[in-house]
Amino acid sequence: MKTTGNTVFISGGSAGIGLAIAKKLNAAGNKVIINGRSEERLKNALKELESSAVGILGDLSVEADRIRIAEDLKTNHADVNIIVNNAGAAFMNDLSDGNNNAAEKAYIETNTNYISVIHFTSLLTPLLLQQEDAAIINISSIAVFRSNKYLPTYSASKAALHSYTQGLRDTFAENEKLNVYEVYPPLVNTEFSAEIGGANGIPPSEVADELFAALEKDQFEVPVGDSKKLHALVNPVIEQTPH
Numbered sequence: 451m452k453t454t455g456n457t458v459f460i461s462g463g464s465a466g467i468g469l470a471i472a473k474k475l476n477a478a479g480n481k482v483i484i485n486g487r488s489e490e491r492l493k494n495a496l497k498e499l500e501s502s503a504v505g506i507l508g509d510l511s512v513e514a515d516r517i518r519i520a521e522d523l524k525t526n527h528a529d530v531n532i533i534v535n536n537a538g539a540a541f542m543n544d545l546s547d548g549n550n551n552a553a554e555k556a557y558i559e560t561n562t563n564y565i566s567v568i569h570f571t572s573l574l575t576p577l578l579l580q581q582e583d584a585a586i587i588n589i590s591s592i593a594v595f596r597s598n599k600y601l602p603t604y605s606a607s608k609a610a611l612h613s614y615t616q617g618l619r620d621t622f623a624e625n626e627k628l629n630v631y632e633v634y635p636p637l638v639n640t641e642f643s644a645e646i647g648g649a650n651g652i653p654p655s656e657v658a659d660e661l662f663a664a665l666e667k668d669q670f671e672v673p674v675g676d677s678k679k680l681h682a683l684v685n686p687v688i689e690q691t692p693h
């Protein structure tokens with residue numbers, strides 16, 4: 451799709467991968483609308499972007515905020531043609547410890563990483579369907595290919611997001627104007643990953659660069675770094691399976 455002249459909403463765009471995507475797209479001549487829960491963080495992030503960039507405060511895991519943000523976009527930014535579902539939640543979780551509130555953590559992860567994305571996307575789908583060239587970009591994870599003992603419930607929530615994203619892409623398969631992308635970051639050096647050794651991860655700008663290149667090529671599957679090997683193993687099997 452075109453990589454300039456878009457209006458892009460990025461959930462969780464005030465830090466990490468979301469902010470890196472905002473910077474990359476902004477620099478290429480796209481209007482970006484970033485979101486986050488902390489007003490201070492949002493204001494600081496806007497200082498790193500061009501003056502055309504806009505911030506919308508709100509918690510995407512809260513239904514009322516999703517509705518308010520979607521209404522704001524429809525009313526004040528009706529030219530939005532790309533949404534990036536990036537905001538996520540994760541908890542380290544030792545399943546051998548029966549007192550670790552695993553279900554409570556899983557509820558938050560599933561709500562933020564999966565249910566909220568479905569709801570927010572459905573609120574904006576009518577607007578996206580009006581645009582000449584539109585995209586839904588879901589940020590999943592390398593964890594969709596293989597869970598692990600540190601983030602078992604997070605991985606499950608991202609696997610659900612992955613499955614939903616495949617179904618969403620198939621839903622619009624005949625519609626050339628609306629495409630569905632999935633980005634699979636590996637370990638990325640952000641605040642989000644600090645607890646799991648994120649300092650050894652790739653910079654968030656690498657994820658943004660790969661996404662940008664994928665948009666240029668209409669490449670809807672966007673594995674990044676270490677995800678590429680796993681994606682290459684799994685994807686031929688998926689593509690041979692009847693949809």
Ligand SMILES: NC(=O)c1ccc[n+]([C@@H]2O[C@H](COP(=O)([O-])OP(=O)(O)OC[C@H]3O[C@@H](n4cnc5c(N)ncnc54)[C@H](OP(=O)(O)O)[C@@H]3O)[C@@H](O)[C@H]2O)c1
Pocket residue numbers: 461462463464465466467468485486487488489491492508509510511536537538539540562589590591592634635636637638639640641642643648651654
């Ligand atoms: N970092 C990694 O290693 C890695 C690997 C694979 C996938 N991912 C995925 O990449 C995405 C971004 O992660 P990141 O590493 O860039 O995280 P990050 O550096 O912690 O940034 C998260 C951003 O999202 C915002 N945010 C968090 N929860 C939100 C909510 N409920 N509603 C609105 N905004 C929210 C944060 O701002 P506020 O706190 O102010 O709200 C911040 O702007 C997540 O979906 C994550 O699962 C990350």
